[in-house]
Amino acid sequence: MDLKSKSPFVSWTRLKKSFYYASKGIYHTWRSEQNFRIHIVVAFFVFIAAQILQVPIVEQAILAVVIGAVIGMELINTALEHMVDLVVQTYDERAKIIKDAAAGAVFVFALTAVLVGSMIFIPRVLEIFL
């Protein structure tokens, strides 16, 4: 076997390409999905609030994980919506189930993020006002 033709352990060109395509997917979702834009803006303000309220780094990491999960799930939801639209051009009950279940998954993640955010922020905000 020709060893030179073997692909390297890490190809920087391929790595750069995959980052480029991933950023295109994120940009497309930002342009087309209102919920995605809302999640990103909320994430930004949560980060600012965490700095102002001096939330400990471990709790900030937990916030980052739940917010990242919501944003990632929104991207998967967008991919699924496009996949369904590519395959199904007419009304189909199965298409409805796929889209509704994917939207439901985003909703569950978003509710979890709100719950975690409330657990972290509400006691601190109450401490300021009470």
Ligand SMILES: Nc1ncnc2c1ncn2[C@@H]1O[C@H](COP(=O)(O)OP(=O)(O)OP(=O)(O)O)[C@@H](O)[C@H]1O
């Ligand atoms: N081909 C289809 N067959 C049956 N129901 C569909 C179909 N396409 C969409 N639907 C229903 O319409 C809803 C909205 O679908 P749509 O593709 O507009 O997504 P959306 O949730 O509005 O996404 P977006 O965030 O892009 O606005 C779906 O959740 C589903 O219930």
